[in-house]
Amino acid sequence: MIQVEHLSKSYGGFRAVDDVTFTCRPGTVTGFLGPNGAGKSTTMRVIAGLTIASSGTATIGGVDYRDVPNPGTQVGVLLDASAQHAGRTGREILTIGQKTMGLPASRVEDMLNLVSLSDKESRRRVRNYSLGMRQRLGIAHALLGDPKILVLDEPANGLDPAGIHWMRSLLREYANRGGTVLLSSHLLHEIQIIADEIIVIGNGKIVAQGTKEELLTSAGTFVRAADPSALAHSLTAAGITATPSGEGLATEATPEQVGRAAAAAGVALVELRAADGAGLEEMFLNLTSTTQRDALTPEGGVA
Incomplete structure (x- = not known):
């Protein structure tokens, strides 16, 4: 479960996130929507322990992300698919994650198969990957430790229609197994199809939240x-x-x-x-x- 309570983040005199509160529950996909600059990415960075909140809390199962032991086995995070080391191969990136988390080597092959990256593609330098391939690699890394929670910021960017359909099915199955998904996307049609609950943010404040049916009705x-x-x-x-x-x-x-x-x-x-x-x-x-x-x-x- 992800719990965000009265979260605020300011940069100088600018308040990027203003008293935000919401909960993402197991077994659900929560769509996180808002215009550019609304505060989505800042909120997700605080959840992932990459940005320090000015006030309020963001916890994973009641614990700050930075206090979660071996966090990759509890929370899978993909905030920027282009942030991966361009000089390494996809297989090397997954292998480093596998060794860091203390996982069996077989997990690397399992994840490559899951995201449909071929053996040849996995041995290619990431600098030569398309954005869609980087997204697939990022999702593979997020799922590497078999976490209970996923935090994904625009994971469908660069994917073709078949890739988007694949991701939709992957996340739906993950949630159906009891996983918690927080998903930010500009593809509103995809959010409408997959999300169980929706949070809408504007100017750093929550302007609406609830189940998809409640908000649309x-x-x-x-x-x-x-x-x-x-x-x-x-x-x-x-x-x-x-x-x-x-x-x-x-x-x-x-x-x-x-x-x-x-x-x-x-x-x-x-x-x-x-x-x-x-x-x-x-x-x-x-x-x-x-x-x-x-x-x-x-x-x-x-x-």
Whole structure:
């Protein structure tokens, strides 16, 4: 189990993480979402013992990562696949990890087979690896000690569709066996498929968290019209508050209320549905609309 309680991290006068609290439980995949610079990577670095918190705690099974004995056998971490030693071969990197953790030599071959790196590829220098191959090697290293917990930051970067499908299956099976997964990704569709619970962070603060079903169900209504401006005016006139979301608007009002308001104003709707069917992207954009680097206009363009 990963427990983060009232965690804050400041760099000079800038607070990258601000009073963050959440729990990742065994048997679940927790998706960790947020715009660039929202505090995801800083939080994960604190969990992995690479960054010292300004206040609060981040523990693995109740213990600080730096106090976990032989941590690689308890927690598998992949924060940057490109940080591996470029002059070593993939096999050498895994062998060093195997020896450091006191594991049997057979684990190296087991992990190479698991991530589908061939014998020839494993003997190639990492500098000659594609990003996708580095991701596979990083996942192999994270799983080398057969840990109970995985902390992965953007592990699907560089993977082709088949590789993404493979990773999804791997992590789902890992969680089904009782493992705990904290997964950061910009691939919202993949998070929607695999995650059991979702945490959304913006400007260093948690803006939403809960099960996928809870968050998507509470997302309200998504609506889109041929005339976005007229739609926005019709909702305002009816006392309905709406915010830009993708190519349309999101509101906490019911689809019936939105439809009646648009009909009363003579606005032709292109799309009207409960946001739980609209998917994770609309929910994410709605929750982080004030923290996005690129501001979205009601028409869905960039301001």
